[in-house]
Amino acid sequence: MIANINSPTPETVFRSEKVDYLCHFSEGQSGTIVDLVLEPELQGRLMGMGLFAGTRFRVLQGGNSSKIKSSARPMLLAIGNTRIALGQSIASKILVEK
């Protein structure tokens, strides 16, 4: 497994060592949502889909370790019985921890 070479942004260091952005997670990894740093509309929509602080999720596809290095590839998450695809612009604004 290649180590995560993405340097953590100032905010993540500030919050906690364990906290990272969702887009840095890789396929097959599970975690817990910490915060949705999004405008109220998207926050409302994601909450309606079951994404809250404290919700467990698993990355089904996309993310950091995928072979395709295109940063624009959407991430597929499993949250309970719900499957959600998130664009990178959103995945980079969701704080998560392992």
Next chain:
Amino acid sequence: MNIVAEHEHNEILAALVGQPNSGKSTVFNYLTGLHQTVANYPGVTVTKKSGHYHDGKRRIEVVDLPGTYSLTSYSQEERVTRDFLLLERPEVVVIVIDASNLRRHLYFVFQLLELQIPLVICLNMMDIARRRGFSIDIPVLEQTLGVPVIPANGRTGEGLEELRRQINTVSAKHDHESPVTWKINYGTLEPLIAEFDAALSQKEPLVQDFPTRWLAIKLLENDREARRIIQHHTHDKDWEPLLESCMKKVEDYETQSGDSPRKTIASSRNILAETIEKQTIQRTSIPHRNSDTLDQFLCHPFLGLLSVAAVMFITFQLAFNLADGWTWFPWFNAAGVFEWNTPFGAVESLFSVWIPALLDSCFHLPEGNLHSLIYDGIIAGVGGVLTFVPTIFFIFLFISILEQSGYIARVVVVLDRIMRFFGLHGQSILPMILGGGIVGGCALPAVMATRSMREQRERILTIMVVPLMNCGAKVPVFALLISAFFLEYQGLVLAAIILISWTMALFVSSILGKLFIGGEPSPLVMELPTYQVPDLRDMLLTAVLQSWWFVKKAGTIILAVNVFLWVLMYYPRPDNPDTDAATQLAGSYAARMGRIFEPVTRYAGFDWRDNVALIGGFAAKEVIVSTMATMYGIEEEDETEAENNHQENKNNKENTFQEPNVKRKELTKELEEIDTESLDIQGKHLAVRLRAEKNWTPLKAFVLLLFVMIYNPCFATCAVIWRETGHIKYMLMTMAYTNGLAFLIAVAVYQIARICS
């Protein structure tokens, strides 16, 4: 008491709400069947679906509100839903929820319960829940929430008769004086809620019309619409100090607790949903998810693209070939009389052959104005509208397969990063392919096919660029010009056409998106529903309803425009009744318009005759070929007659067509070999004729080809753009940019090429 109650409940207004993918439309289809109508909510592009059914003497009007994930007021759909529930006061609100995703749907249920509306929960998709090994304790759920819960399966109809009974019971019981008293405990926020609630309860007439506790919670959530409601429903300037003190208290709370009230509210709801889920659900087993395995392939960046390409190609081929390609009724063709072998051909010959023949045998109308109005204006016009129906029917049959199966969400995921670059949406690909992305297709059903797109900004952009694709009606024009001037480069020109139209569409959508539509591109947030086998009943219902909607809503406009265009081409009548069609057309209003435009279109190399053909093309692009043929004196006759005619023309007019007879015949034969399908015999003769015309050069042909590709979509499509978006402005914008762009490009190419040579 309101007026409805005084009507002794002969008519009940019921609303259907639910999150996307909850199976709400299937329930709606079951309840209302064919009795559905589609309109737009005033002022927004959101479509309003409503229908009705009868239960004994009562008529139950069901409104299918747009599927939303929450009830904030940020999107058009959410505002529409909330306004309807609050202002129209339906007697029953049925919320359809997915039994296999209970927690997340309960979160939505709470938001409705707080609105204090008479609610019935339809616990849909029980089959999936059972398959996943869930068992749900319905009585406990009913008791906890205080509203009826009906386990159902919209696809089999399970539980839906019970739902009808509950709609009756709840609407009969419903009394505005004693609203639902169910409450969530918001913990630390409760003192503030109580305080706001008490203050709002003093406000007249607000307190009669709106649940004040709900408004109090909304104020804490910092909801714009809630503030607006308070402003509009209190006397004088009463609201100002109230709102100011509320805002101040919300800020104080934030600084004290370090968290926004909105987050506290959301997490309280979520925790409650989790608790109720734990109380009511028993999990017996967790089976393997086949859906996830399938997604490994269908959402894969490369394999996914391949499968999208394959699915789009198959959908396109099936829809258009079933409507007008593959022979359905070979025996009609075998008779050799009428081309009645496809549904499209059947409708077409019904209006071009059968009905005129029937009229002829019943009434002996003399040739003249009335005869032409009825035959060429009205019957041909109605026929022109109805020939779209088979295509619309089959396209929506397949679209409903893509939607019901859950595949369309995967298309969005796979194509998102490509389409987003141009301001479009992953889902835009389907309308663009149907509209002629690979040559052939039809812009009209393609525009209708955008209806399932949830992102309004991307939907409008898609609607506006779909006409740039090369629909089936442009093909005869291309075939004519290619056969006449680019026979050797056929493949190359065709490839160029496809390339140019996609480049145009993507370029235009990026520009329009930035300049005219505004707003940010919606980021990708898409639920991937579990794959399901589509339901045939739902498929057929969608197809029939969409076809009917088209005839009813767009048909009249299209007919009116077609009759108007017929007047332009047919009037004024020449004094001498023996005047041939070419001379008549040359004196028509259309020709006068053509001459008026000539000084302008000259820069693109078009003379007045080309202009007349292009005016004809406003009705339908294929009309360009027949108008040109009429203008150049080529009548719609059988081959030998046409050839004789051509010979006569040649001799009479002494034009430049000096090739030996043998060579000409060879040429005709050559044309036949190449374009037997796209061009009829009349078109082929026209191609030969155009070659011979002095002022026709390959350059002019190419410029015309580009112009036809881009300019004004046919009026049928314009009418549908207007109806679909609910705004005439989007139709006018589309017409303005297509014509402007077509003219600019035509002039540029024509002038540059002339300077260069």
